[in-house]
Amino acid sequence: MTNSVTNPATSPVTKPAAQPLAKIVIFGVGLIGGSFALALKKQRAVTQVVGLDRSPAALQRALQLGLIDVAGNDLSSALVGADLVLIAAPVAQTEHILRELYPHLGAQTIVTDAGSTKSDVVDAARRALADKVHQFVPAHPIAGREVNGPDAALAGLYNGKKLVITPLPENSRDTVQFVSDLWQRCGAIPHLLSPAQHDLVFAAVSHLPHLLAYALVDQITGQPDAELRFQFAASGFRDFTRIAGSSPEMWRDISLANRDALLLELSHYQIQLERIAGALKQRDGDQLLALFSNAQNARIRWNHSIEAAEKPVREGGD
Amino acid sequence: MTNSVTNPATSPVTKPAAQPLAKIVIFGVGLIGGSFALALKKQRAVTQVVGLDRSPAALQRALQLGLIDVAGNDLSSALVGADLVLIAAPVAQTEHILRELYPHLGAQTIVTDAGSTKSDVVDAARRALADKVHQFVPAHPIAGREVNGPDAALAGLYNGKKLVITPLPENSRDTVQFVSDLWQRCGAIPHLLSPAQHDLVFAAVSHLPHLLAYALVDQITGQPDAELRFQFAASGFRDFTRIAGSSPEMWRDISLANRDALLLELSHYQIQLERIAGALKQRDGDQLLALFSNAQNARIRWNHSIEAAEKPVREGGD
Numbered sequence: 001m002t003n004s005v006t007n008p009a010t011s012p013v014t015k016p017a018a019q020p021l022a023k024i025v026i027f028g029v030g031l032i033g034g035s036f037a038l039a040l041k042k043q044r045a046v047t048q049v050v051g052l053d054r055s056p057a058a059l060q061r062a063l064q065l066g067l068i069d070v071a072g073n074d075l076s077s078a079l080v081g082a083d084l085v086l087i088a089a090p091v092a093q094t095e096h097i098l099r100e101l102y103p104h105l106g107a108q109t110i111v112t113d114a115g116s117t118k119s120d121v122v123d124a125a126r127r128a129l130a131d132k133v134h135q136f137v138p139a140h141p142i143a144g145r146e147v148n149g150p151d152a153a154l155a156g157l158y159n160g161k162k163l164v165i166t167p168l169p170e171n172s173r174d175t176v177q178f179v180s181d182l183w184q185r186c187g188a189i190p191h192l193l194s195p196a197q198h199d200l201v202f203a204a205v206s207h208l209p210h211l212l213a214y215a216l217v218d219q220i221t222g223q224p225d226a227e228l229r230f231q232f233a234a235s236g237f238r239d240f241t242r243i244a245g246s247s248p249e250m251w252r253d254i255s256l257a258n259r260d261a262l263l264l265e266l267s268h269y270q271i272q273l274e275r276i277a278g279a280l281k282q283r284d285g286d287q288l289l290a291l292f293s294n295a296q297n298a299r300i301r302w303n304h305s306i307e308a309a310e311k312p313v314r315e316g317g318d
Numbered sequence: 319m320t321n322s323v324t325n326p327a328t329s330p331v332t333k334p335a336a337q338p339l340a341k342i343v344i345f346g347v348g349l350i351g352g353s354f355a356l357a358l359k360k361q362r363a364v365t366q367v368v369g370l371d372r373s374p375a376a377l378q379r380a381l382q383l384g385l386i387d388v389a390g391n392d393l394s395s396a397l398v399g400a401d402l403v404l405i406a407a408p409v410a411q412t413e414h415i416l417r418e419l420y421p422h423l424g425a426q427t428i429v430t431d432a433g434s435t436k437s438d439v440v441d442a443a444r445r446a447l448a449d450k451v452h453q454f455v456p457a458h459p460i461a462g463r464e465v466n467g468p469d470a471a472l473a474g475l476y477n478g479k480k481l482v483i484t485p486l487p488e489n490s491r492d493t494v495q496f497v498s499d500l501w502q503r504c505g506a507i508p509h510l511l512s513p514a515q516h517d518l519v520f521a522a523v524s525h526l527p528h529l530l531a532y533a534l535v536d537q538i539t540g541q542p543d544a545e546l547r548f549q550f551a552a553s554g555f556r557d558f559t560r561i562a563g564s565s566p567e568m569w570r571d572i573s574l575a576n577r578d579a580l581l582l583e584l585s586h587y588q589i590q591l592e593r594i595a596g597a598l599k600q601r602d603g604d605q606l607l608a609l610f611s612n613a614q615n616a617r618i619r620w621n622h623s624i625e626a627a628e629k630p631v632r633e634g635g636d
Contacts, residue, residue, distance in 0.1 A: 142552045143552075144553075162550060162552070191550075200543070201543070201546055201547050201550050202550065204537075204541070204547045205538065205547050205548070205551040205552070206552065206555065208534070209534060209554055209558040210554065211594060212530060212534065213558060214610045214613040214614070215590045215591060215594060215609070215613070216526070216527060216530065216587065216590075217613035217614075217616050217617050217620075218609050218610075218612050218613040218616070219522075219583075219586055219590050220522055220523065220616070225515075225519070228515070228519055229519050229522050230523070230616070230620045230623070232482070232509075232520065233523040233524075233620065233624075234460050234461075234480070234524070236524055236527055236560075237524065237527055238621075238624075239558070239560045239561065240527040240530070240531060240557070240558055240560075240561060241527075242554075242558075243558060244613045245618055245621065246614070247614075248607050248610035248611040248613075248614050249607065251606075251610050252603050252606045252610060253603075255598060255606055256598075256601060259598055259601065263595060263598050265537075266591065266594070266595055268537055269534065269537060269591070270588065270591055270595070272534075272537050273530075273533060273584065273588055273591070274588075276584070277581060277584055277585070277588070280573060280574075280577055280580060280581050280584070281581065283574060283577065285574055288569075288573055289566050289567065289570045291533070292532045292536075292562075292566035292569055293566040294535075294539055295531070295532040295535035295539070295566075296535075296563055296564070296565075296566050298535050298536070298538070298539045298544075298548070299535050299562045299563045302535075302548050302551065303556075303563065306551075306556075
């Protein structure tokens with residue numbers, strides 16, 4: 001058992017930056033990148049935001065909305081004098097983007113990402129950035145919305161939300177602090193985990209639930225009376241399956257990127273279902289009651305602890 | 319495939335009752351029974367509501383709150399002149415309550431229930447009511463809250479919510495219509511299913527999801543790093559596991575009462591997870607994408623169809 005006070009691995013990193021940065025570059029000007037840019041601009045934490053995106057339409061829209069100041073086209077000039085590069089593109093593109101960055105990456109520029117998996121991103125960064133990998137700080141903001149793209153960006157998206165940084169041994173303390181500070185300016189609450197810890201934790205509390213929700217909805221569609229079943233689905237079904245409305249491409253990529261941890265969690269879950277099926281077959285009400293009660297207690301404790309949880313840091317600390 | 323227009327099995331029953339009833343009796347004056355009583359009183363659809371409950375405190379509270387007019391103690395006198403008895407107690411108590419009712423049940427009194435499972439309730443009713451079983455109309459209002467007891471009762475709980483009636487062959491058309499009318503006065507939208515249809519549908523869209531949510535939360539509690547995992551659980555986890563906060567006793571009873579249908583759905587789900595684990599092991603992104611996309615499409619369609627769904631009937635029809 002660990003907690004954020006006694007375990008240094010999860011201690012929040014403090015001391016937000018006070019001086020505005022000259023320039024940041026955002027790869028992917030959608031919900032995640034756009035909200036980061038908006039929040040920093042609102043905090044007057046940056047002078048110029050340069051956007052880059054595979055979609056010219058998204059880039060123009062981000063410019064119109066004021067998420068970015070400049071729609072970049074030339075990578076080399078975009079990176080000149082940049083303090084920070086944020087990669088907020090689908091996680092499967094990270095290695096390609098880092099390879100493109102590499103030749104233009106100055107010694108003073110820090111690179112970070114927002115990917116939902118970390119071990120694979122770290123591997124990709126080592127391959128792509130080689131001798132410059134110490135300039136890359138892997139991170140994952142725990143925030144999202146049901147909608148995507150530049151129009152979905154919100155200055156307050158990260159307000160009070162957790163940010164996980166999984167530092168590399170090669171990162172200097174100042175480099176990690178720099179990234180942590182910027183996210184804190186966006187209202188996020190930084191935590192440190194190892195990449196492997198991160199991936200196991202999120203396999204259990206995020207990736208597996210997504211997979212289970214997709215699996216349930218897909219199962220119902222395959223039944224001859226599917227329409228009747230959907231007709232009587234109510235609020236429990238609505239909440240349980242909300243995450244099955246998420247982007248299939250994104251979750252395919254996350255599932256593959258975090259395959260080992262996800263397979264481990266899934267195998268434990270399959271054993272759970274075997275136990276429950278066994279209890280049902282034997283009409284073992286006591287075993288069902290014990291399991292349901294344990295889960296209910298934990299769910300109630302969790303709900304209370306998150307309701308009383310960390311508050312946003314909007315105006316900076318000391 | 320069926321739908322509520324072309325399939326008579328799911329056609330809404332119409333024509334709400336216009337005359338106030340002299341007396342109804344509610345077994346179980348909590349959320350479900352109390353809300354039914356409140357809604358009918360608000361509609362001036364009943365002159366007197368008599369409450370019965372295993373808990374004297376609940377009964378006194380229901381009286382204080384005006385959910386009921388009389389706190390009954392003698393079953394025999396409570397049933398004299400009753401137009402309707404609603405059993406809104408845990409489903410496992412239904413048979414016992416029906417057996418207690420039997421000797422006092424006049425020929426003009428209709429009995430109905432609000433249980434979440436129906437095949438087992440029908441079996442219980444046949445055993446307990448024998449020659450009077452035609453007076454029993456099995457029903458299930460699809461409504462609930464996270465809180466229980468008399469204080470949780472709301473006059474609007476059933477407003478726009480579905481009510482499933484699973485009539486017996488022994489029920490007269492008028493008897494079924496009478497129960498349907500009363501629920502419509504509460505704002506509910508009646509549908510007809512067979513008990514077996516009901517139980518399969520709700521095993522798939524309600525009972526299995528509850529079991530899956532309990533299973534996930536219980537699994538996390540069993541890990542050495544449980545606290546770390548809960549610490550990083552976010553909104554996806556919150557929605558997916560909301561139903562794991564439900565009453566363990568209630569869901570043990572429902573799981574056992576609908577055991578056969580639930581085991582069938584669970585076995586299909588276990589096969590789904592085998593397929594998904596196989597796709598992950600083989601890094602088969604196409605198979606994952608196809609399954610996730612199918613689920614996402616169905617979830618989005620469902621969400622649109624329920625948003626455009628039936629509207630509440632509050633002021634009665636013709």
